[in-house]
Amino acid sequence: MTMKWCRFHSGDGSIRFGIVEGDQVLEVKGSPFEQYEKTDQRHPLTSVSLAVPAMPYNFYAMGANFRKHLDWANQRFNLKIGVPKAADMGYRSPSALIATEETIVIPSDSVGPVQYEGELVAVIGRKAKNLSMDEALSCVLGYTLGNDLSERAWQFNDRTMWRGKNADTFKPMGPVIETNLDPNNQDIKVRVNGKIVCEFNTHEAVWNLATCISRTSRYVTFYPGDVVWLGCDGACEPDLVAGDVVEIDNVAIGVLRNSIVREN
Amino acid sequence: MTMKWCRFHSGDGSIRFGIVEGDQVLEVKGSPFEQYEKTDQRHPLTSVSLAVPAMPYNFYAMGANFRKHLDWANQRFNLKIGVPKAADMGYRSPSALIATEETIVIPSDSVGPVQYEGELVAVIGRKAKNLSMDEALSCVLGYTLGNDLSERAWQFNDRTMWRGKNADTFKPMGPVIETNLDPNNQDIKVRVNGKIVCEFNTHEAVWNLATCISRTSRYVTFYPGDVVWLGCDGACEPDLVAGDVVEIDNVAIGVLRNSIVREN
Numbered sequence: 001m002t003m004k005w006c007r008f009h010s011g012d013g014s015i016r017f018g019i020v021e022g023d024q025v026l027e028v029k030g031s032p033f034e035q036y037e038k039t040d041q042r043h044p045l046t047s048v049s050l051a052v053p054a055m056p057y058n059f060y061a062m063g064a065n066f067r068k069h070l071d072w073a074n075q076r077f078n079l080k081i082g083v084p085k086a087a088d089m090g091y092r093s094p095s096a097l098i099a100t101e102e103t104i105v106i107p108s109d110s111v112g113p114v115q116y117e118g119e120l121v122a123v124i125g126r127k128a129k130n131l132s133m134d135e136a137l138s139c140v141l142g143y144t145l146g147n148d149l150s151e152r153a154w155q156f157n158d159r160t161m162w163r164g165k166n167a168d169t170f171k172p173m174g175p176v177i178e179t180n181l182d183p184n185n186q187d188i189k190v191r192v193n194g195k196i197v198c199e200f201n202t203h204e205a206v207w208n209l210a211t212c213i214s215r216t217s218r219y220v221t222f223y224p225g226d227v228v229w230l231g232c233d234g235a236c237e238p239d240l241v242a243g244d245v246v247e248i249d250n251v252a253i254g255v256l257r258n259s260i261v262r263e264n
Numbered sequence: 265m266t267m268k269w270c271r272f273h274s275g276d277g278s279i280r281f282g283i284v285e286g287d288q289v290l291e292v293k294g295s296p297f298e299q300y301e302k303t304d305q306r307h308p309l310t311s312v313s314l315a316v317p318a319m320p321y322n323f324y325a326m327g328a329n330f331r332k333h334l335d336w337a338n339q340r341f342n343l344k345i346g347v348p349k350a351a352d353m354g355y356r357s358p359s360a361l362i363a364t365e366e367t368i369v370i371p372s373d374s375v376g377p378v379q380y381e382g383e384l385v386a387v388i389g390r391k392a393k394n395l396s397m398d399e400a401l402s403c404v405l406g407y408t409l410g411n412d413l414s415e416r417a418w419q420f421n422d423r424t425m426w427r428g429k430n431a432d433t434f435k436p437m438g439p440v441i442e443t444n445l446d447p448n449n450q451d452i453k454v455r456v457n458g459k460i461v462c463e464f465n466t467h468e469a470v471w472n473l474a475t476c477i478s479r480t481s482r483y484v485t486f487y488p489g490d491v492v493w494l495g496c497d498g499a500c501e502p503d504l505v506a507g508d509v510v511e512i513d514n515v516a517i518g519v520l521r522n523s524i525v526r527e528n
Binding site: 057058060063064084085086088089090091092093094095096107129158159160162163166167168216218219220221222223226 | 349371423
């Protein structure tokens with residue numbers, strides 16, 4: 001069954017889970033990760049302020065997982081990154097997450113370039129370990145979108161990717177979680193200021209989602225709310241600057257939209 | 265004022281915060297990160313099962329932060345890792361955390377070596393951003409100990425440190441949080457099977473804790489419960505095998521003790 005889960009800022013200052021039904025958000029008690037009950041509270045979707053749809057306990061991200069993205073990065077930045085031999089997960093930091101319509105802030109001392117990476121994101125729904133390839137997707141609650149924003153000077157010159165990929169506001173995720181889609185055949189489009197600048201299908205992944213989850217689960221327990229970002233394909237241009245609006249679009253999930261400012 | 269915070273498994277199956285007073289644990293309502301009240305429930309310290317003393321939202325770890333450790337690692341593993349130019353944080357995964365007295369499980373296909381790294385850990389007490397060097401330690405609630413257990417074959421050969429450093433049970437942390445100590449002058453001892461095998465003082469850190477926190481906070485917001493592991497000095501030998509008991513010891517914090525088994 002298809003369902004769209006969201007989290008939204010409630011009138012009382014708390015953040016609650018809701019189910020998107022048409023142009024309405026139906027408020028629930030509880031969460032999709034535990035038990036929940038539908039309430040009789042409905043809000044027009046256009047009137048609610050959406051929050052990050054899941055707050056991960058562990059934040060996993062595949063890097064270097066699409067060939068055309070590697071070809072582009074190697075050429076643009078004079079690198080020699082090869083296709084990974086195995087689905088080795090990277091990590092990101094939950095502190096960097098923001099919701100759709102929240103603002104990406106480029107730190108004042110960034111020399112850039114700052115670039116988007118539009119990605120499919122799996123949201124884990126239950127505790128899971130040692131999943132076979134066939135079982136792997138059974139632990140997924142649903143799918144959302146992510147923008148793995150990257151400050152390339154820091155990404156390539158720091159010892160780690162702590163600020164290059166994990167500075168505050170650098171990880172937009174949302175808008176909602178769609179429970180029913182095929183992660184191996186999703187078109188992801190990126191628009192900058194309304195113009196399509198990147199388009200790819202997740203079937204181009206070097207390591208598909210089931211492989212990533214199955215391999216990781218051999219050594220690591222997944223928990224409800226954990227997220228797995230699959231990586232992006234193709235180029236990440238044009239470089240982003242203050243005033244830009246960047247959108248990650250998937251027909252089943254919706255649009256993750258964030259504008260960009262520069263820190264004073 | 266000196267206080268020792270712990271988390272422990274309560275009789276009703278929940279995990280609660282407590283204050284260690286002498287040989288007793290005083291149960292509290294709430295947490296050190298928010299408001300709390302002391303209750304009249306006391307338990308003998310020896311009778312409680314301690315849990316990981318903080319569940320981090322973000323898990324930061326300095327790598328390559330002590331010269332004698334780098335010298336040893338470069339020689340043992342034929343590496344050429346230099347002293348880092350700046351305090352660039354690495355990340356670990358909360359899923360790998362275990363408490364004192366819990367068991368480290370080496371996956372069955374590990375070729376090793378598996379090694380300890382005994383470290384001082386700062387537990388962040390409040391939300392903080394843009395802290396100067398002078399302000400940096402003001403956001404710290406207190407200090408605990410960590411064992412940054414490492415499977416070196418995976419650490420050096422995988423694309424990331426996901427299983428080399430973050431396999432389930434690979435991050436023992438505890439036993440308690442001591443609120444009053446000088447992080448720049450702590451002796452850390454490591455014992456394997458009762459014998460001291462490593463001893464260093466945190467004043468040898470290339471980048472001290474205030475520098476690490478101040479620099480990170482320029483780009484990243486710290487949250488209550490986040491942890492910052494400072495790194496280890498010296499050698500990490502002997503290599504660990506099933507049956508070993510490894511202890512990280514600091515006179516103010518106590519002893520983080522874990523035994524090792526091998527997965528069948």
